[in-house]
Amino acid sequence: MDYKDLIKWERMPTTWCPGCAIGTVFKQTTFALADMGIAQDRLVVVSGIGCSGRAAGYFNVDSVHVTHGRALPVAEGISRANPELKVLVFSGDGDLVGIGGNHLLHASRRDANLAVICINNSIYGMTGGQMAPTTPSGAKTLTSPHGTPYAPLNVQGIITSNRRHWYARTSSFHLVHLQKAIREAVERPGFAFIEVMAFCIENFGRRLGYKSGHEMLAKLKQDYKLNPSPTGLLKDNELGVVKNDGQAG
Amino acid sequence: MKTLVMGNEAVACGALKAGMSFFAAYPITPASEIMHVLADYEPAIAFVHAEDEIASIHMAIGASLAGRKAMTSTSGPGMSLKQEGIGLAHMMEVPLVVVNVQRVGPSTGMPTLAAQGDILQAAHGSHGDYVPLVFYPSSVEECYRITIEAFNAAEESRSPVTLLLDGYLAHLLETVDLDAIEVALKPRTLEPLGRGRRHFTGLLAKDGVPKTKDSAYYREWYARVKAKILGTAAQYRFFDYQKTAGAETLLVAFGITARVLQPLTRDYSLFKPISLFPILENELRAAADEHKSVVVVEMNDGQYRGEIQKVLRREVRGISLLGGRISLNEIRERLGGL
Numbered sequence: 001m002d003y004k005d006l007i008k009w010e011r012m013p014t015t016w017c018p019g020c021a022i023g024t025v026f027k028q029t030t031f032a033l034a035d036m037g038i039a040q041d042r043l044v045v046v047s048g049i050g051c052s053g054r055a056a057g058y059f060n061v062d063s064v065h066v067t068h069g070r071a072l073p074v075a076e077g078i079s080r081a082n083p084e085l086k087v088l089v090f091s092g093d094g095d096l097v098g099i100g101g102n103h104l105l106h107a108s109r110r111d112a113n114l115a116v117i118c119i120n121n122s123i124y125g126m127t128g129g130q131m132a133p134t135t136p137s138g139a140k141t142l143t144s145p146h147g148t149p150y151a152p153l154n155v156q157g158i159i160t161s162n163r164r165h166w167y168a169r170t171s172s173f174h175l176v177h178l179q180k181a182i183r184e185a186v187e188r189p190g191f192a193f194i195e196v197m198a199f200c201i202e203n204f205g206r207r208l209g210y211k212s213g214h215e216m217l218a219k220l221k222q223d224y225k226l227n228p229s230p231t232g233l234l235k236d237n238e239l240g241v242v243k244n245d246g247q248a249g
Numbered sequence: 250m251k252t253l254v255m256g257n258e259a260v261a262c263g264a265l266k267a268g269m270s271f272f273a274a275y276p277i278t279p280a281s282e283i284m285h286v287l288a289d290y291e292p293a294i295a296f297v298h299a300e301d302e303i304a305s306i307h308m309a310i311g312a313s314l315a316g317r318k319a320m321t322s323t324s325g326p327g328m329s330l331k332q333e334g335i336g337l338a339h340m341m342e343v344p345l346v347v348v349n350v351q352r353v354g355p356s357t358g359m360p361t362l363a364a365q366g367d368i369l370q371a372a373h374g375s376h377g378d379y380v381p382l383v384f385y386p387s388s389v390e391e392c393y394r395i396t397i398e399a400f401n402a403a404e405e406s407r408s409p410v411t412l413l414l415d416g417y418l419a420h421l422l423e424t425v426d427l428d429a430i431e432v433a434l435k436p437r438t439l440e441p442l443g444r445g446r447r448h449f450t451g452l453l454a455k456d457g458v459p460k461t462k463d464s465a466y467y468r469e470w471y472a473r474v475k476a477k478i479l480g481t482a483a484q485y486r487f488f489d490y491q492k493t494a495g496a497e498t499l500l501v502a503f504g505i506t507a508r509v510l511q512p513l514t515r516d517y518s519l520f521k522p523i524s525l526f527p528i529l530e531n532e533l534r535a536a537a538d539e540h541k542s543v544v545v546v547e548m549n550d551g552q553y554r555g556e557i558q559k560v561l562r563r564e565v566r567g568i569s570l571l572g573g574r575i576s577l578n579e580i581r582e583r584l585g586g587l
Contacts, residue, residue: 011458040446041443041444042443043443044443046311056448057448057457057458060446061446062442062443062445062446062449063447063448064311064314064341064442064449064450065449065451065452066307066310066337066450067307067333067334067336067337067451070333070334070337072304073299073305073308074307074310074311074314075311076308076311077271077273077297077308077309077310077311077312077313077314078312078314078315078442079311080271080295080297080312081270081271081295081311081313081315081316081317081319082315082316082317082441082442084443085315085442085443102304103304106299106300106304
């Protein structure tokens, strides 16, 4: 299968800003899915609200773009109603971890059969750049003009608090790693969560002093190191996969 | 065979009879028995005790898109949370049944006492314009039959249909032979996910492409869905009209209130709408025209009275039974004092 078959070309260009990381992750997702040869009639993509939430409409499969934060329950309903379908959730950190946080706790606890790609760009981009639960402390945003007073939410901690879990942290710079994570997440039965460290140049980066999307991309390269076989949890600057098949330990 | 059946149980059995195979909900008084009954049917149906009412309605939406008849049930506090999903189901045109067993509100209110205070919420609870289909049975037998009809109406209209009960009706036990009740079933109308390249979205969209700045298309879209739902509503005009010879006053009541009023039909006529929304304008006007006065008796502060007055454009009086207490003596007394 060609990745081009998985894209709704008539919808191009996308809504995403020049320099945005989401398009890269979207395209890598189509590469991974095409490599796996998943039949389009077996794949459904679900998104919530936000910049990343627009992705569902660009996949050339049956797709659903739901209300803010509710991608996981809609996706779980689809998956339980028809277990033959592979259900991919493609959404952002504000949607999945912020407003949809309760659903994240419970969909992961229930080990719902979903592959989740969470674009973590540390900000509410679509609405103009407000503080997200993932915004680094100290960062100035529209709703934290004196600097974000809280520490970012520990997504890895939430997912791995379930005995059976599969969590990957990757980035929009580390494309081979990203693709591999997507393939593994889609193949794995149960709840597989990929946190893709990404960036928003327009509504976050510029306020932090970055001149271009490329500069932010370079920062991802500088900040994150691959850890192919982590023992225990990933450190804050590490990319890798943390998993447990559910055995007591 | 006749057995003793509870209102909530009849709703669950009606849903199964209608072919419902996906149910998600969150426990809440006085609706929980619907969950309890359906939990026993797993794995023949998919059943989820979800983390909250928002999740449960969204799971039902997903399941309906994926090809299953789906339902969720709750009471007032949960119904407030479900409004988001009701709007989404209207926008994406997803068939669904949402049961609201009413209790006294607002907020946590009086959980174990019944009310009829969610009438206007059932019609206009979610933001924006949409045409609601709302049914409200008043006996255990009707709970069963109208649940099936709610599924039929949902399929025909491709919209979320609200089934109202009240806490007293939900816990009412009556002898009824459910197997003897025959209602023809409507087949599924929505091609399940996984067979196309469709895009379902909460945004205004034309053939899956967002049209978020196209006012002309919004008007065209709204006219289409309005006509579609009104067309379905025309096929589901359920009511009961007991005309009493010589009666000058027409009583209008629904749910448990209509049952309590029954002994008054010696002196009063009684119109019991089962299809609450869209309002049965022609039937109500015909009945009202035969009487000097119209009085709506309801367990809220005049919610349906206001709606009917708007439609009939004549004075409609009301008796409000607040705080969960309903007694025939009180109603009789207050009718005398009008």
